[in-house]
Amino acid sequence: MEFITVKKDSNILITISGRLDTSSSDEFLREMTPVLEGDEKSVEIDCTNLEYVSSQGLRIFLMLQKKVVARQGQMTLVNLRPYIKEVFHITGFTKIINII
Amino acid sequence: MKPIQKSFSTRLSLNILLATSLLFIVAIGIASISSHMLISKEAELSASHLLDATINEIELSMREIETEVKGTAWMVDEKKNDPQAMYALTAEAIKRNSKIEGCAIAFSANYYDGHYYFSPYSYRDSSTGEIKTKQLGNESWDYFYMDWYQIPALSGKDGWCEPYFDEGGGKFYMSTYSYPLKDKNGKLIAIITADVSIRWITELLETIKPYETSKVYLISRSGSYINTESDSSLFGETIYSKLHYIEDSDNDIHTLVSKMMSGEKGMDKFSRKNQMSFSVFGPLANGWILSILCDYKSVLANTSKMQSILIIVGIIGLLLIFALCYGIVKKNTSPLAALSSSALRIAKGDFDTTLPEIESDDEIQQLKNSFDYMQRSLKEYIASLKKSTATNERFENELSVASKIQMSMLQKVFPQHDKFDLYALLKPAKEVGGDYYDFFLKGNLLYFTIGDAAGKGIPAAIVMAITKSIFHFVAGMGLSPEDMVKKINNSISEGNDNGMFVTMFVGCLNLDTMELTYCNAGHNPIIINGNFLDEKPNIACGLIPDFDYKIQSIQLQKNSQLIIYTDGVNEAECQDGKQFGNDRLVEWTKQTGALNSQQDICMNLLYAIQTFTQENEQNDDITIMAIKIK
């Protein structure tokens, strides 16, 4: 699991690669803590190399979404693999999170 | 036997004590040898001076007597024509010199014609002190053969006779001085004599002893001891009769005696019965020998006493040095001992032990600093180790509690019903416990559900607990699945800051009509007779409060086979990352015809998944529920 965070003004680009399963989601949550507590208005998460996402992983996306929305920002997930997108679809996350 | 362990300070102090003792012994030795030599020399010298002085004193008195006799002889020569005048001369000699006890003028045989013997004689009466006069000499007192007459008569020289013990008179040694008076032709006229008690000599000798144990010997020309008053064992002995009992091996003594008796003056040392002594000796003018004998033990008695005091003082000093050394060394090494005991405490686990204060700035200080660093490092390491251990424990504990809650919520007893068969199984992943299944039979309605709570541990367990209670409550009231999902959604959404959510499928089968009404909240679609059921995805519960979940329905036929599952099934992965997948799952359900019971179906699917994943670790709970319409 790898996370790369690039910050520019109030925009932030996060690149996730590898498997976001239960064990790595804790690490993901830690990495995201500055973002959760920060003030970036635009949060973009590149999921090109995201191989797997567990329900725990989804939970973190959900937490990020809530925080960003709370500060009138916007979070976007880009370049999801089809089967990942399917998970988002099934669970109904596509209704909450902006996925392109 | 365990050897006695001596402390470092004891050992060092003992070594110092040993070294100092050696020096002390050497110093004492040198001091005592040199002082012994000095004092011995001094004693020998002073004894020799004493001897000279004594000889002088005795000779002086003897010379007075000799002078007196010679004076008398001169008078005899003057008055030789008047034999009767001789008596007065003898008496006058006694009067003039108190040391003279008797005086004789012994004329040679027939000096006066017709008088073979003629020897006027005066003597001091031993009892009254009165001077008495008489003529000595007759056939039974044949004085011509007596030593005092014969020897000077033969030699022509004056001299002192061998002392003799006067048994009749004063019980003292007497000696006679004889002077031969000769005429112009050298012919003997008379022998003039003075009898002298030599008591005054022996008394004098008593006073000159340099030491209590010293011995003074006056020895006559024939070797006899003269002053036997002080030592009666010498009475009748001669120096050679004493020597007779001294072994020839005692060479020193034999040499000394022969030197002494040859009339030499000198000093000699000798050893007898392990006692070293020295003797100063010298001859008197009359041939007698005077000797003073001192043993070195007496000579050195005072030095020996001094030496003993010195040794005692020395020993006390050495003990003080030992104590001092011990104290100093102990004081200097006590930080080491303290450090050592601190180190021991640390080793036993007491990391808060305070290290002793070291005041000195030296190697011990450096050692203490090293100890200090070690202690801190250990303390930090142990603290972090403890912390991580505690965390792990708590974590594992929590997981196991959650897992227990999860498993206790599951129904293990499945209903036996003439219209349907139902079986379910849940195989939890190692750490995660978020899956849940349940069913409830209410009249002709069979409620069943399967869910997957996000997350793990207690929060997931709580979510499941809520879900289960609502499921049972709603099912008990015979309400529709959508109401059930909505209620669950609202319960979880309420104050849900952690992003908790649960995906679930809730179905309600009317056993009379075989119509299945269902609501899917973000869950995997179920499979009916080998096809995915058309489901509106809706949304997982807990995400959006008051979400309007849509209910759907489908008419089931006899022998309809339902497979309800969680994402642990289709997302099960093999080693190379490939998922079991929906296609494989659907393919598998098409081959279930041969399987008799719903249990077999569940077990078989689990087996198929495990065959696929091989050794790869299960990363999510696997839950499978199978229902068949009869």
Added chain:
Amino acid sequence: MKKIIVLLVAVLMSIGANAEKIIFMPQWTPQAQFAGFYVAKEMGFYEKEGLDIEIKHISSGSSKSALTELTEGKVHILGQQLIPTIKARSKGIKLLNILQITQRSGLMCVSHTPLSGIEELNNMKIGNWKANSSEFCDIIESYKHLNINWVTMLNGISLYIHKVVDATLCFSYNEYISLLLAVGDIPKENILYFYDYGYKCPEDGLIVMEAYYNKNKDVIDRFVKATKRGWNYARTHRHYAVDVSMKYCKENHIITNRAKQEMMLDEYLALQINPMTGEADFAPVDEMTFNDIVNALLMTNHITVKTTYKEVVR
């Protein structure tokens, strides 16, 4: 057992009580020269022979000679040298030699200078006792054709010590020892034993009056027997013999010392060895030696009447 002892003691006591007192007089004041007699008395040898012996020493103050004491019967047995015995017999005093104690002469000469032979004595000034030895001097002089300047002396050693004589006559067991103890050492070459030069006359013997002998033959035999036993005991118990001698000296106020008595005893016991047999056998003087001495005395006019061996020796 007890009874036997009591009986024995009673018998011994009765013998003692019945025994006649016999007075023996040695020829000089107490010294180890008479140790054998002292031992015989102290050990009870005389008593065991049934004899009651009194040892009565001559006293220096006495005006009477020992021989007079014997002739007067005040003394029964007397110690005396052989020459005076022969001389007395020649004068008609009927006495008998009952025991010859010494077997050879202890007469010697001690000089200040070395003596290579008896001729060296010629013209020497030699100390000689005032009493009883002029016979010997004359014999030696006439026999060896010597001319000696004899100096009569009372005291045995002082003339020698004060060097007013060249040499002095000595008995090897007495004066010679006194001299040794006075001057320490005398070179061996300075001394001369007359025995070595043919003077065979033995000295000390015991004499009794012939009349007494005839009457008390048995008593004298027993006395001689006990005396021999005493000497033999002294020879084998020298320390004890010296102890006893010292005791007699002390009792008689003789000023002496143990070394002297010890040396004296040794020498005197040596003189008792018979040169012919090599043993202390108390052999009587042989007749030839006896006759030689009588002849020498006749020649030097010390006796005028010839005395026969049989008259004197029993």
